[in-house]
Amino acid sequence: MSDTNRKFSFKLIATDGNARRGEITTPHGVVRTPAFMPVGTQATVKAMYPEQVRQTGADVVLGNTYHLMLRPTAERVDRLGGLHTFMNWPHTILTDSGGFQVMSLAQLRKLDEAGVRFQSHIDGQKYHLTPERSVEIQGLLGSDIQMQLDECIRLPSAREEVRRAMELSLRWAERSRRKFEDMGGPGKGQGLYGIVQGGDQPDMRVESAEGLSKLPFEGYSVGGLAVGEPQHVMLEMLDVTVPVLPTDKPRYLMGVGTPDDLLESVKRGIDQFDCVMPTRAGRHGLAYTRFGKVNLKNARHQEDPRPLDEESACQASSGYSRAYLHHLVRAGEGLAGMLLTWNNINYYQQLMQGMRDAIEESRFEEFYARTKEDWARGDIAAL
Amino acid sequence: MSDTNRKFSFKLIATDGNARRGEITTPHGVVRTPAFMPVGTQATVKAMYPEQVRQTGADVVLGNTYHLMLRPTAERVDRLGGLHTFMNWPHTILTDSGGFQVMSLAQLRKLDEAGVRFQSHIDGQKYHLTPERSVEIQGLLGSDIQMQLDECIRLPSAREEVRRAMELSLRWAERSRRKFEDMGGPGKGQGLYGIVQGGDQPDMRVESAEGLSKLPFEGYSVGGLAVGEPQHVMLEMLDVTVPVLPTDKPRYLMGVGTPDDLLESVKRGIDQFDCVMPTRAGRHGLAYTRFGKVNLKNARHQEDPRPLDEESACQASSGYSRAYLHHLVRAGEGLAGMLLTWNNINYYQQLMQGMRDAIEESRFEEFYARTKEDWARGDIAAL
Numbered sequence: 001m002s003d004t005n006r007k008f009s010f011k012l013i014a015t016d017g018n019a020r021r022g023e024i025t026t027p028h029g030v031v032r033t034p035a036f037m038p039v040g041t042q043a044t045v046k047a048m049y050p051e052q053v054r055q056t057g058a059d060v061v062l063g064n065t066y067h068l069m070l071r072p073t074a075e076r077v078d079r080l081g082g083l084h085t086f087m088n089w090p091h092t093i094l095t096d097s098g099g100f101q102v103m104s105l106a107q108l109r110k111l112d113e114a115g116v117r118f119q120s121h122i123d124g125q126k127y128h129l130t131p132e133r134s135v136e137i138q139g140l141l142g143s144d145i146q147m148q149l150d151e152c153i154r155l156p157s158a159r160e161e162v163r164r165a166m167e168l169s170l171r172w173a174e175r176s177r178r179k180f181e182d183m184g185g186p187g188k189g190q191g192l193y194g195i196v197q198g199g200d201q202p203d204m205r206v207e208s209a210e211g212l213s214k215l216p217f218e219g220y221s222v223g224g225l226a227v228g229e230p231q232h233v234m235l236e237m238l239d240v241t242v243p244v245l246p247t248d249k250p251r252y253l254m255g256v257g258t259p260d261d262l263l264e265s266v267k268r269g270i271d272q273f274d275c276v277m278p279t280r281a282g283r284h285g286l287a288y289t290r291f292g293k294v295n296l297k298n299a300r301h302q303e304d305p306r307p308l309d310e311e312s313a314c315q316a317s318s319g320y321s322r323a324y325l326h327h328l329v330r331a332g333e334g335l336a337g338m339l340l341t342w343n344n345i346n347y348y349q350q351l352m353q354g355m356r357d358a359i360e361e362s363r364f365e366e367f368y369a370r371t372k373e374d375w376a377r378g379d380i381a382a383l
Numbered sequence: 384m385s386d387t388n389r390k391f392s393f394k395l396i397a398t399d400g401n402a403r404r405g406e407i408t409t410p411h412g413v414v415r416t417p418a419f420m421p422v423g424t425q426a427t428v429k430a431m432y433p434e435q436v437r438q439t440g441a442d443v444v445l446g447n448t449y450h451l452m453l454r455p456t457a458e459r460v461d462r463l464g465g466l467h468t469f470m471n472w473p474h475t476i477l478t479d480s481g482g483f484q485v486m487s488l489a490q491l492r493k494l495d496e497a498g499v500r501f502q503s504h505i506d507g508q509k510y511h512l513t514p515e516r517s518v519e520i521q522g523l524l525g526s527d528i529q530m531q532l533d534e535c536i537r538l539p540s541a542r543e544e545v546r547r548a549m550e551l552s553l554r555w556a557e558r559s560r561r562k563f564e565d566m567g568g569p570g571k572g573q574g575l576y577g578i579v580q581g582g583d584q585p586d587m588r589v590e591s592a593e594g595l596s597k598l599p600f601e602g603y604s605v606g607g608l609a610v611g612e613p614q615h616v617m618l619e620m621l622d623v624t625v626p627v628l629p630t631d632k633p634r635y636l637m638g639v640g641t642p643d644d645l646l647e648s649v650k651r652g653i654d655q656f657d658c659v660m661p662t663r664a665g666r667h668g669l670a671y672t673r674f675g676k677v678n679l680k681n682a683r684h685q686e687d688p689r690p691l692d693e694e695s696a697c698q699a700s701s702g703y704s705r706a707y708l709h710h711l712v713r714a715g716e717g718l719a720g721m722l723l724t725w726n727n728i729n730y731y732q733q734l735m736q737g738m739r740d741a742i743e744e745s746r747f748e749e750f751y752a753r754t755k756e757d758w759a760r761g762d763i764a765a766l
Contacts, residue, residue, distance in 0.1 A: 044711060044718045051698075072685070072710045080688060080706050088703060302455070305463060315434075320471060323463050327455045328427060334717060335427045 008144070008191035008218045010250050014360045018242070018269040021359040024219075024250055026092045026144035027189040028084060031059040033250060033271040034355055036262065036348045037094055039279060042067045043077075043087040046279050047334070047341045050088045056314070056342070057349035060145070061089055062274045065098035065137055066105065069127070070120045074140035082142030094274070095143035096254070097134040097176075097195075100152050100223075111151065113168070131175040135192070139183045143190065147221060148176035150195040155229045162199035169197045169223075170211045177215050191218030193252060199224060200233050202240040209244035219250040222270070226256045235264055242269040259288060259351055260375070263368055266355050278348050282341030285329040289347060292375045294322070296340065301326040308343055312350075316342035391527070391574035391601045393633050397743045401625070401652040404742040407602075407633055409475045409527035410572040411467060414442040416633060416654040417738055419645065419731045420477055422662060425450045426460075426470040429662050430717070430724045433471045439697070439725070440732035443528070444472055445657045448481035448520055449488065452510070453503045457523035465525030477528035477657070479637070480517045480559075480578075483535050483606075494534065496551070514558040518575070522566045526573065530604060531559035533578040538612045545582035548607075552580045553594045560598050574601030576635060582607055583616050585623040592627035602633040605653070609639045618647055625652040642671060642734055643758070646751055649738050661731045665724030668712040672730060675758045677705070679723065684709040691726055695733075699725035 006027050014021040024031040038045045038053055040061040045053045053061060063083055068074060072086075080086050083093055099116065102109060106118035106127075115130030131149040138146040150169035153161060173194045180192040194212035198204030212220060222241055225234045238253070245251055252272035253265050262273055278288060287294040289309050294301075304322040312318045316339040328336035351371070358367035389410050397404040407414040421428045421436055423444040428436050436444060446466055451457060455469075463469050466476055482499065485492060489501035489510075498513030514532040521529040533552040536544060556577045563575040577595035581587030595603060605624055608617045621636070628634055635655035636648050645656055661671060670677040672692050677684075687705040695701045699722040711719035734754070741750035 042710075042714045042716055043707070044716050047717045047721070049698075049718070049721070067714075071714060072706070076686060076706075079686060080704065086704070086707055086710075088707070303459060303462060315432075321463065321469070323455070323459075324426070324469055324471070327425075327469075331425045331450075331454060333425055333427050334430045334720065335432070337717065338430070338432070338721070 005189075007186075007189035010219070010248065012248070014362075016359045016362050016364040017267065019266050019355070019359045019364045020269055020271055021356050022250065022271055024092075024145075024271075026191065028090060028092045028144050029059060031092050031272075032356055034262075034266045034352055034359075035059060035272050036352045037062045037272060037274040038345050038348075039064070039274055039276045040087065040089070041276075042071070043083060045341075045345070047283060047337045048279075048345065052342060053089075053345065054091065056346040057353055058091075058345070060092035060094055063087075063093055063095045063141065063143065064101060065095050065134060065141070066101035068095075068141060069098060069129075069137050070122055070125075074137040078140040078142070084142060092144045093142070094145035094272075095138045095141055095147065097147040097149040098129055098137070099134070099149045100255070102129060103152060113171075115149065131172040132179040135176050135179040135183060135185075139185065139190075145219070146180065146185070146190060146192045148173045148192065148194055150197055150223055152197070152224045152227065153199060155200055155224075155227050155233075157199055159201060162197075162201050162204055166197040166199070166204050166208050169195060170208060173212055173215060173217075177217065193217055193219040193221045195221040195223040195254070196241055196245075197224045198237075198241075200229055200237065202237070205237050205241045206244050209241050213244065213246055217249065219252060219272075220245045221252040221254050223254045225253065226261070231261065231264070234261070235268065238265060238268040238270065259348070260372075262348075262351060263355070263371060267364070267368060278344035279341050282344045283337040285336065285340065286344075287325070287340050288344045289317070290350075290374050292378050296322065296325045296329045296336070298326075312346070314343060314346040316340070317346060388572075390569075390572035393602070393631065395631070397745075399742045399745050399747040400650065402649050402738070402742045402747045403652055403654055404739050405633065405654055407475075407528075407654075409574065411473060411475045411527050412442060414475050414655075415739055417645075417649045417735055417742075418442060418655050419735045420445045420655060420657040421728050421731075422447070422657055422659045423470065423472070424659075425454070426466060428724075428728070430666060430720045431662075431728065435725060436472075436728065437474065439729040440736055441474075441728070443475035443477055446470075446476055446478045446524065446526065447484060448478050448517060448524070449484035451478075451524060452481060452512075452520050453505055453508075457520040461523040461525070467525060475527045476525070477655075478521045478524055478526035478530065480530040480532040481512055481520070482517070482532045483638070485512060486535060496554075498532065514555040515562040518559050518562040518566060518568075522568065522573075528602070529563065529568070529573060529575045531556045531575065531577055533580055533606055535580070535607045535610065536582060538583050538607075538610050538616075540582055542584060545580075545584050545587055549580040549582070549587050549591050552578060553591060556595055556598060556600075560600065576600055576602040576604045578604040578606040578637070579624055579628075580607045581620075581624075583612055583620065585620070588620050588624045589627050592624050596627065596629055600632065602635060602655075603628045604635040604637050606637045608636065609644070609658075614644065614647070617644070618651065621648060621651040621653065642731070643755075645731075645734060646738070646754060649742075650747070650751060661727035662724050665727045666720040668719065668723065669727075670708070670723050671727045672700070673733075673757050675761050679705065679708045679712045679719070681709075695729070697726060697729040699723070700729060
């Protein structure tokens with residue numbers, strides 16, 4: 001499916017206020033934006049077959065560099081024909097840099113100018129992840145959309161700490177770009193995104209975005225958000241950051257979020273998202289629907305013959321009673337996670353499709369208002 | 384899909400030696416025999432969507448009365464429209480009596496002439512399972528093929544113990560039959576099977592089968608085997624039991640078994656099987672293939688680009704590399720169990736289809752020999 005004549009490009013199809021409808025082309029296909037990218041941490045979107053993920057409308061999935069570099073290793077994936085072949089996903093793949101999970105999962109981390117040394121959480125083996133090594137790993141995986149290594153700090157943090165991490169990330173951005181070009185990434189049609197940092201400090205967000213905009217990245221990510229701050233802080237950071245970013249490049253808000261986060265961020269001009277929420281929640285008995293969240297663990301579902309959403313085209317949403325889903329969750333059956341993950345990824349993709357259609361038809365504000373009303377009305381309305 | 388005009392019946396289509404090709408008709412469809420029935424313990428065949436189970440060629444699945452009576456309870460399943468509706472399986476369902484799992488899972492069991500008292504392994508709640516209550520529960524579930532309550536003992540056991548349990552099971556058979564008729568089971572087109580006991584004692588097996596044959600059961604099960612005895616003992620018991628059973632009724636060997644057990648037992652005239660082996664093994668990294676078992680945990684698969692069986696029409700068998708399956712198993716990913724269970728159930732159904740075709744075409748001996756050769760040749764031949 002890979003077409004090396006197909007280079008990374010971004011086309012803006014329509015705008016409606018700050019919301020944008022676009023298309024990213026990569027060697028493995030076209031990504032309709034705004035896009036939600038299901039997370040396939042260990043080369044699998046948990047509890048779903050890849051064909052199912054595709055059928056929900058996903059054009060791209062995310063792979064986690066940290067997990068894949070430890071197991072099965074980037075070199076092995078490369079020998080086996082690359083990540084697309086390995087995980088049976090012939091469409092676009094985006095990878096992160098590994099940095100975020102080094103900071104959250106690895107042991108004995110030591111970060112300096114060169115990069116970050118750490119020990120694997122699996123077997124204690126030692127690694128040294130540098131901006132160059134991260135790009136090298138993502139190249140071995142064959143990722144279509146790659147991320148620079150950055151330092152993502154927790155919020156709140158002191159201003160000096162935010163500045164230090166933001167400036168380090170900018171220097172790492174330059175090194176990442178150089179390595180990406182040395183490895184022939186642009187020639188292979190791949191893209192590398194720079195990552196805006198700056199915590200909850202508007203001036204530093206602007207400084208970071210301006211600095212990155214001078215480098216010829218194929219896209220720009222907004223990192224370091226959804227790390228514990230309230231939603232209004234995240235949205236304020238988008239309000240100051242997005243206007244500084246080039247309009248002709250895609251904008252990716254990393255690790256976000258709830259359906260409401262997606263709606264608010266698209267309204268502010270974000271084009272791409274990833275989040276473990278729909279998959280993780282699905283494995284914990286929580287369903288996302290047009291009418292809000294449904295906690296299937298709750299005893300009130302135990303004799304409810306209604307499906308999650310009888311109007312949905314997704315079998316997981318319309319083909320099983322809440323009573324049955326409740327039973328599966330209570331009994332700890334794997335089918336619960338399979339069905340709820342499927343329902344959730346499908347709902348997220350439906351929400352994105354709704355937003356894409358609305359932007360194209362210049363009715364995003366109406367879609368935004370109606371969607372919020374439906375959520376507020378609650379799931380009883382699904383009758 | 385239920386058709387109350389369709390009553391339980393059994394038709395013998397062909398025989399080849401002692402092997403039989405037949406069809407069981409129930410209110411929910413036709414079961415082609417010899418049949419392997421995937422186990423859906425808690426109203427789900429673990430890690431598979433019901434549509435997938437059907438697509439592998441399964442005409443019938445098994446539900447476990449013990450599990451279902453505890454959670455969600457037979458009464459709740461009944462209020463929700465019966466087990467077929469509840470678990471989205473509109474085809475034939477067979478249920479066991481609950482007795483086997485009471486003896487293996489429940490706490491503080493006390494068995495006497497009336498039945499068995501026990502406490503739930505989930506919450507300690509007290510239950511009294513009698514032959515009558517078991518039939519009542521299976522009726523509430525809406526099971527097409529029901530089993531009498533019996534006492535299944537471990538092997539080896541002393542002769543007196545084998546006799547006591549066998550005679551008790553015979554008395555329970557009569558009580559079960561009476562209750563089944565009182566509940567109108569035959570009028571609903573359902574079937575109730577008697578269960579042959581007698582441990583590893585040929586004379587008692589014959590006595591049990593003769594006793595049961597006097598009762599108008601719709602089919603006959605062979606129970607109390609595959610409980611720790613060597614395969615040759617199990618096959619010897621079939622050799623003495625099967626000739627005593629009516630030829631115009633289906634014969635079901637309970638809880639069996641490996642692919643080789645199925646082949647050997649069909650050769651001896653068995654028509655139905657159930658076993659957790661293909662599903663449980665799949666969740667533990669073990670694949671069954673035409674060329675024998677493949678343990679995907681083994682490091683020798685880590686860079687093997689071959690699928691489990693490239694000639695298979697099943698996506699799980701032909702669409703994923705062994706290297707990827709190995710990775711999923713090592714990483715503890717749910718997709719490993721999903722793919723290997725699917726592969727295994729598909730292989731079991733393919734094996735049954737192969738046997739059915741061979742019997743119809745009077746070439747069972749040839750099929751038997753070739754299948755054993757393929758297993759012996761080993762999985763390397765799958766190249």
